[in-house]
Amino acid sequence: MLVLLRPEAAPEHAMVVALLTSHGLAPRTIARDGRVALLADEAPGLVEALGHLPAVAEVRAGASWVLASRAWQPVATRIALGEGVVIGAGSPPAIIAGPCAIETEDQLLTVARGVAAAGARLLRAGAFKPRTSPYAFQGLGAAALPLLAMAREATGLRIVTEALDEAGVDQVAEVADVIQIGSRNMGNYPLLRRAGRAGRPILLKRGMAATIEELLLAAEYVLAEGNPNVILCERGIRGFDRATRNVLDLAAVPLLQQATHLPVIVDPSHATGRSELVPAMAKAGLAAGADGLLIEVHPDPDRALSDGAQSLSLEVFAHLMSELTTLSTALGR
Ligand code: PEP
Numbered sequence: 001m002l003v004l005l006r007p008e009a010a011p012e013h014a015m016v017v018a019l020l021t022s023h024g025l026a027p028r029t030i031a032r033d034g035r036v037a038l039l040a041d042e043a044p045g046l047v048e049a050l051g052h053l054p055a056v057a058e059v060r061a062g063a064s065w066v067l068a069s070r071a072w073q074p075v076a077t078r079i080a081l082g083e084g085v086v087i088g089a090g091s092p093p094a095i096i097a098g099p100c101a102i103e104t105e106d107q108l109l110t111v112a113r114g115v116a117a118a119g120a121r122l123l124r125a126g127a128f129k130p131r132t133s134p135y136a137f138q139g140l141g142a143a144a145l146p147l148l149a150m151a152r153e154a155t156g157l158r159i160v161t162e163a164l165d166e167a168g169v170d171q172v173a174e175v176a177d178v179i180q181i182g183s184r185n186m187g188n189y190p191l192l193r194r195a196g197r198a199g200r201p202i203l204l205k206r207g208m209a210a211t212i213e214e215l216l217l218a219a220e221y222v223l224a225e226g227n228p229n230v231i232l233c234e235r236g237i238r239g240f241d242r243a244t245r246n247v248l249d250l251a252a253v254p255l256l257q258q259a260t261h262l263p264v265i266v267d268p269s270h271a272t273g274r275s276e277l278v279p280a281m282a283k284a285g286l287a288a289g290a291d292g293l294l295i296e297v298h299p300d301p302d303r304a305l306s307d308g309a310q311s312l313s314l315e316v317f318a319h320l321m322s323e324l325t326t327l328s329t330a331l332g333r
């Protein structure tokens with residue numbers, strides 16, 4: 001459970017800790033910017049007893065995370081990436097687009113120029129790819145990082161790219177404005193801790209079989225290391241039906257926004273696995289209140305080295321962008 005304390009009642013905080021310890025619990029104190037919370041296991045009758053103490057502002061039964069919660073920080077997190085590129089806190093939807101993997105300089109620059117012209121503000125492209133099969137294209141690795149810098153220089157797009165392991169975090173941080181942690185790594189706690197010290201915002205993708213609470217706890221690992229800038233990404237969860245690659249959990253968007261102050265974006269590409277379904281799900285994501293979208297775009301999807309089936313061509317992406325603009329206006333965004 002989470003016990004939020006009244007900062008002005010600091011002298012009485014010891015009483016709260018004493019009550020918890022008298023129940024055999026070992027509460028953990030989290031203090032930051034004048035705010036204090038206690039995390040502890042639960043015991044019968046304790047939630048009610050705590051509620052009567054004047055030093056207690058709020059008790060949240062069942063909660064095992066603090067820093068990501070709205071109870072801890074009611075104001076939405078706003079992630080500013082310079083020159084008007086902002087994610088979260090009611091800013092216009094951030095459109096992050098680009099190829100699954102960087103293949104060649106020409107491929108990357110063609111997509112970067114195309115998505116920038118269509119109105120995207122961030123470029124996504126993987127140098128290090130977490131592929132399900134060890135025999136599938138694994139990305140160009142470190143050799144592709146200078147190409148990302150080139151694309152940024154050529155277009156002004158902010159760069160989002162994945163760090164696969166702890167050793168890669170600093171290398172990726174040199175060129176990335178935002179470091180992506182992929183679905184397969186959502187529960188890689190040493191990597192999350194390392195990302196918390198990377199000095200860059202983190203785009204954290206929901207694990208393909210992760211609950212909302214597990215996603216929030218993964219974000220908590222990053223926040224607990226002192227990195228306040230985490231973007232949560234709903235990218236579909238594993239279902240029984242292989243008709244789509246995953247099941248887009250759209251309710252996760254308003255649910256997360258209720259639970260956390262962190263920005264929430266939707267990835268309709270990995271959620272559906274099928275390019276013809278992506279535009280509808282991109283629009284649905286915005287309508288559900290997402291702070292942004294992550295969309296795979298390739299100049300020649302049929303020849304893509306990874307995730308071609310779910311990648312939009314530049315033409316389809318440009319058309320989608322015009323629809324998203326109309327939708328954003330209608331939504332008052
Ligand atoms: C990706 O964004 O290209 C990717 C590998 O996504 P996920 O981690 O969601 O599978």
Ligand code: MN
Nearest residue numbers: 100296306307
């Ligand atoms: Mn991909």
